[in-house]
Amino acid sequence: xxxxxxxxxxxxxxxxxxxxxxxxxxxxxxxxxxxxxxxxxxxxxxxxxxxxxxxxxxxxxxxxxxxxxxxxxxxxxxxxxxxxxxxxxxxxxxxxxxxxxxxxxxxxxxxxxxxxxxxxxxxxxxxxxxxxxxxxxxxxxxxxxxxxxxxxxxxxxxxxxxxxxxxxxxxxxxxxxxxxxxxxxxxxxxxxxxxxxxxxxxxxxxxxxxxxxxxxxxxxxxxxxxxxxxxxxxxxxxxxxxxxxxxxxxxxxxxxxxxxxxxxxxxxxxxxxxxxxxxxxxxxxxxxxxxxxxxxxxxxxxxxxxxxxxxxxxxxxxxxxxxxxxxxxxxxxxxxxxxxxxxxxxxxxxxxxxxxxxxxxxxxxxxxxxxxxxxxxxxxxx
Numbered sequence: 001x002x003x004x005x006x007x008x009x010x011x012x013x014x015x016x017x018x019x020x021x022x023x024x025x026x027x028x029x030x031x032x033x034x035x036x037x038x039x040x041x042x043x044x045x046x047x048x049x050x051x052x053x054x055x056x057x058x059x060x061x062x063x064x065x066x067x068x069x070x071x072x073x074x075x076x077x078x079x080x081x082x083x084x085x086x087x088x089x090x091x092x093x094x095x096x097x098x099x100x101x102x103x104x105x106x107x108x109x110x111x112x113x114x115x116x117x118x119x120x121x122x123x124x125x126x127x128x129x130x131x132x133x134x135x136x137x138x139x140x141x142x143x144x145x146x147x148x149x150x151x152x153x154x155x156x157x158x159x160x161x162x163x164x165x166x167x168x169x170x171x172x173x174x175x176x177x178x179x180x181x182x183x184x185x186x187x188x189x190x191x192x193x194x195x196x197x198x199x200x201x202x203x204x205x206x207x208x209x210x211x212x213x214x215x216x217x218x219x220x221x222x223x224x225x226x227x228x229x230x231x232x233x234x235x236x237x238x239x240x241x242x243x244x245x246x247x248x249x250x251x252x253x254x255x256x257x258x259x260x261x262x263x264x265x266x267x268x269x270x271x272x273x274x275x276x277x278x279x280x281x282x283x284x285x286x287x288x289x290x291x292x293x294x295x296x297x298x299x300x301x302x303x304x305x306x307x308x309x310x311x312x313x314x315x316x317x318x319x320x321x322x323x324x325x326x327x328x329x330x331x332x333x334x335x336x337x338x339x340x341x342x343x344x345x346x347x348x349x350x351x352x353x354x355x356x357x358x359x360x361x362x363x364x365x366x367x368x369x370x371x372x373x374x375x376x377x378x379x380x381x382x
Contacts, residue, residue: 038098047156048110176213188240
């Protein structure tokens with residue numbers, strides 16, 4: 001009985017058809033988690049006053065995120081002596097998905113006669129956010145960590161029609177190594193198409209010559225249409241934009257966002273007029289996740305690696321640019337003090353030389369008088 005059981009040669013049962021383990025459901029699970037938790041997105045707008053940063057932000061998100069400044073009261077407030085950092089928070093919801101939006105503004109940048117070192121508060125703010133997040137990661141409990149790292153920095157360039165200023169070049173160099181830098185030509189409707197295209201090329205040339213790092217979205221994709229859209233967006237860099245929250249009526253009867261002129265309407269969302277739609281797609285519709293991921297995997301990791309290589313665990317971050325402006329003034333005062341000391345030393349040495357010369361002269365006269373007295377004494381003795 002046992003032998004017949006061990007050596008049973010009956011055919012095996014037919015295989016059961018597999019219906020899968022369910023790993024293909026992982027993307028939908030991830031989608032549910034992201035949809036439930038929402039997303040955090042931080043955008044910095046940097047540029048001189050009057051370049052339309054507030055209007056652009058409100059136009060981009062189709063709501064009043066930042067209250068426009070009252071121009072009639074702009075002279076009543078004493079201007080600050082340094083660049084300020086203003087933080088505006090909002091929560092946007094679309095199709096049951098929430099985004100916690102943070103807008104970082106930099107009023108005062110480039111508004112002074114001497115704008116040297118005006119980029120320091122901006123650069124320090126970006127570094128401080130990396131530092132704060134790294135500190136939170138080092139804590140035993142990381143639950144509820146506050147993440148204010150800047151995911152995208154829109155640098156507004158004045159529509160001069162020429163090229164970047166030295167202030168633009170220096171600031172963009174420092175920002176490009178710390179954040180996803182996206183150069184933007186403000187108020188593109190003030191330039192003719194030919195001037196705008198030449199202005200764009202001049203800016204591209206300076207960016208390449210100065211080795212300024214700007215954000216570049218991934219081009220390759222399995223979808224050919226996506227590849228074409230990505231190439232089209234990157235070819236428009238720097239993006240020329242028109243900002244307006246007002247609805248205007250076009251000549252063909254359409255109601256659009258734009259600006260009314262005597263010659264017609266400059267439409268915000270018309271790609272023949274500006275690159276607003278391309279920039280909006282880049283920031284929100286197609287590459288928001290890539291901006292967040294690049295901040296996490298590239299800029300933050302570079303900062304963390306650099307800091308961990310140069311300092312001990314728990315040590316505070318050395319701020320090399322903390323007193324750069326005051327250090328320059330200190331160096332100027334030190335140089336002036338040294339020059340004054342040298343001048344006084346030279347004057348003292350000249351005075352000392354004159355005193356020694358006068359002493360020698362008096363000694364010679366005294367010796368001469370002494371010789372005359374001796375001569376007279378000899379004559380009287382004879």
